[in-house]
Amino acid sequence: MTKPVPQSNKATERILRVLTVFADEPRKSVGVTELSRNLGMTKNMAFRALSTLVNEGYLMRDPGGSRYELGYRAIELRNADFEEQDWPKICVAYMRNIHEITRETVTLSIRAGFHSVVIDGIEGRQPVVTRVLYGRPIPLHAGPGSRAILAFMADEEIEEFLAQNVPLAQIRDTTIVEPAALWDEIRLVRQRGYTTGYRDHIPIGSAIAFPVLDGSGHSVGAIAIGTADEVSGDARLQALLPALRQQMDELNGRTGASLSTRH
Amino acid sequence: MHSSAHHVFEVLRLVCANDEASGVTEISRRLSLPVSTTHRALTTLERTGYVRRTESAKYEIGNNAERLAFGLLRRFPIREAAQPFLRQIAAATDGTTSLHVRLGWFGIRIASIFSESDTISKLERLGEPHLLHQSIGSTVLLTMLPSGRQNAYRAFVASHYAQMWDKFADETVAAQGLEIRRSGFAYERAAPMHDVFAVPVRDPDGCAIAAVTVQRMKPGRAPIATDSQLVQCMDVVSRLESVVRSKMDALRDPYAHLDPDTILLDVKSIH
Numbered sequence: 001m002t003k004p005v006p007q008s009n010k011a012t013e014r015i016l017r018v019l020t021v022f023a024d025e026p027r028k029s030v031g032v033t034e035l036s037r038n039l040g041m042t043k044n045m046a047f048r049a050l051s052t053l054v055n056e057g058y059l060m061r062d063p064g065g066s067r068y069e070l071g072y073r074a075i076e077l078r079n080a081d082f083e084e085q086d087w088p089k090i091c092v093a094y095m096r097n098i099h100e101i102t103r104e105t106v107t108l109s110i111r112a113g114f115h116s117v118v119i120d121g122i123e124g125r126q127p128v129v130t131r132v133l134y135g136r137p138i139p140l141h142a143g144p145g146s147r148a149i150l151a152f153m154a155d156e157e158i159e160e161f162l163a164q165n166v167p168l169a170q171i172r173d174t175t176i177v178e179p180a181a182l183w184d185e186i187r188l189v190r191q192r193g194y195t196t197g198y199r200d201h202i203p204i205g206s207a208i209a210f211p212v213l214d215g216s217g218h219s220v221g222a223i224a225i226g227t228a229d230e231v232s233g234d235a236r237l238q239a240l241l242p243a244l245r246q247q248m249d250e251l252n253g254r255t256g257a258s259l260s261t262r263h
Numbered sequence: 264m265h266s267s268a269h270h271v272f273e274v275l276r277l278v279c280a281n282d283e284a285s286g287v288t289e290i291s292r293r294l295s296l297p298v299s300t301t302h303r304a305l306t307t308l309e310r311t312g313y314v315r316r317t318e319s320a321k322y323e324i325g326n327n328a329e330r331l332a333f334g335l336l337r338r339f340p341i342r343e344a345a346q347p348f349l350r351q352i353a354a355a356t357d358g359t360t361s362l363h364v365r366l367g368w369f370g371i372r373i374a375s376i377f378s379e380s381d382t383i384s385k386l387e388r389l390g391e392p393h394l395l396h397q398s399i400g401s402t403v404l405l406t407m408l409p410s411g412r413q414n415a416y417r418a419f420v421a422s423h424y425a426q427m428w429d430k431f432a433d434e435t436v437a438a439q440g441l442e443i444r445r446s447g448f449a450y451e452r453a454a455p456m457h458d459v460f461a462v463p464v465r466d467p468d469g470c471a472i473a474a475v476t477v478q479r480m481k482p483g484r485a486p487i488a489t490d491s492q493l494v495q496c497m498d499v500v501s502r503l504e505s506v507v508r509s510k511m512d513a514l515r516d517p518y519a520h521l522d523p524d525t526i527l528l529d530v531k532s533i534h
Contacts, residue, residue: 009267009271012267012307013307013311016271019327023334026331026337052268056268058272058331063520069517070331072335072528075332075335075366076332077276077313080388082389083375083388084374084377254329254330
């Protein structure tokens with residue numbers, strides 16, 4: 001006999017969603033009005049959820065008494081493996097998931113000065129795939145992985161990159177070398193959340209890349225998905241975007257939580 | 264009291280406390296809850312990212328739970344302010360360099376920088392609360408408190424955790440207190456090839472707002488007082504102290520306004 005699928009408890013789900021707000025910005029205190037507005041619930045619902053969380057010890061009232069902050073009992077929500085996180089290690093599981101979703105080559109790059117360097121990767125399962133080329137420094141303006149890192153650096157750091165590297169190397173015909181055009185590209189990438197391949201570094205295939213972010217929303221690296229399929233590769237990757245975004249949002253939630261400072 | 268929410272939190276705490284992923288039946292049995300209630304709680308927790316279902320249909324801690332625990336560590340502003348200093352110490356000593364703070368009457372390791380050496384030491388788990396006298400880093404915090412506050416701590420332990428205090432604890436705390444006041448550090452040789460020293464990070468009033476510990480797998484041969492790595496560590500800590508002095512308001516303990524006697528946490532006995 002099969003058991004019926006258990007129902008989730010909607011009221012408690014709401015309470016947990018209220019608690020999650022404090023995971024995103026643990027140092028902030030939050031008031032009932034802004035909480036109810038941000039989560040789309042009535043003030044009464046928000047107030048009841050907050051009261052339950054205060055009773056359970058996960059939230060507390062701030063010293064002023066009118067707003068809410070993360071309570072010390074949150075420390076119990078960890079297990080034996082809880083440790084300072086090596087962010088490239090956190091990425092590995094998500095790279096595997098992305099590889100399962102796309103069956104294409106997935107690479108992890110980190111920023112090294114004014115370059116990006118591939119430090120890990122899984123090659124695709126298609127008959128022809130793009131390769132993982134470890135350790136080769138790539139300028140931050142060329143290639144989707146590099147551009148994903150560049151776009152999510154702080155503005156002043158981008159200015160510094162430009163100041164020290166203009167004129168930018170024209171690696172391929174499609175490499176963006178004009179600073180104004182590169183700023184347009186940066187704004188587009190920030191708006192979309194990912195870069196696409198222009199064959200501006202490797203002259204074949206197609207790719208998209210997402211930044212890996214620290215707690216302040218700045219890039220520490222990038223995960224790129226590359227396909228050698230020039231005919232339908234782009235369309236396939238675009239179709240998989242929602243699933244890829246979901247993986248990257250979860251990954252960035254984890255790296256963001258542990259990387260509070262620039263590394 | 265929202266009782267169904269309370270069951271959900273009970274289930275969450277148990278999943279977090281278990282070292283291995285656990286199944287619905289086991290969780291129900293341990294909490295004396297009906298299987299259907301447990302199942303419903305786990306579904307709620309899974310949908311909100313607080314637990315994760317493994318391939319063998321067991322449950323383990325989820326992302327949002329860990330993010331909250333990290334969130335708690337990040338609430339201590341000294342964690343971020345100390346990072347560059349901890350990195351310097353780790354590079355100079357080749358030891359696991361950690362930062363400890365006080366939460367009520369408990370000590371917690373809130374940050375660590377692991378050295379490049381091939382072995383590392385994780386004596387205390389990140390974020391695991393223990394009583395202040397139970398580890399060298401937090402004993403430093405205890406012994407730098409005014410004596411009235413130290414007595415309040417002893418009274419707290421006597422009334423809530425009496426089995427975790429004995430004559431040996433008395434002697435250790437007294438000896439380390441003397442050593443810290445005389446020489447500015449505490450030292451323990453845990454094993455022939457493993458030692459640890461602890462240095463307080465003092466505020467302008469002379470109280471320790473944090474402690475830095477360095478655990479070394481290859482201790483130096485010199486007597487500890489002249490050990491060059493300890494000297495470098497104390498030098499870096501004194502630079503951290505000048506940052507603390509200049510930004511005291513921004514670096515305040517976020518739980519300082521709570522009465523420490525009201526903060527009760529589960530502790531495991533170390534050693």
